[in-house]
Amino acid sequence: MPVRPPIHRPVGTRDKREADRDADRKRDPAIRALYKSARWQHARRMFLARHPLCAECQRRDRLTPANTVDHVVPHRGDPERFWDQDGWQALCASCHSRKTAAEDGGFGNARRQP
Template identity: 40%
Template structure:
């Protein structure tokens, strides 16, 4: 039996498992505010040297550590937060596929 819809805080009835348009808009606005204050990827250290090291690492470790799918992302196990030493420490790197990085790993870092 399907689960019933819910009433959003804006008053709209939303099918179970979906998000209301107002929730999507709030999330986009919050992300836009966050990104406006965030330095560019190059300023955070993700430059040509990083891309070269990343490619070499993914050739050595081609599968996702979480699910075994082909890895496309080199993740920092412990967030480096601008620490160059931690950023380049290969023992702090792990291969992940994009879904695991974007879903599971980010959820872990947010504490959810």
């Protein structure tokens, strides 16, 4: 049986899963617990089922499947704001990354606010 050749990655590059794990480790433990909960996983799944398209792409007349539930106003660990579905929107990964980077001051430059 043929064997798949190894994937070449230039020195210093990491795959997305590894970068996501690092970002998750840096997140406040209380906030991390909210996202890891079964309640969030269920709520996220149901929200994306009801809102299957990216809201930002739709505003630009594009149809892109959504795969992320975004808090329109960052919750900053506030459980009430975290669970308020009126403050959620469905986004594709690209739009969510762009929005998050703009809010945090750029990729890798997260500003922590109390």
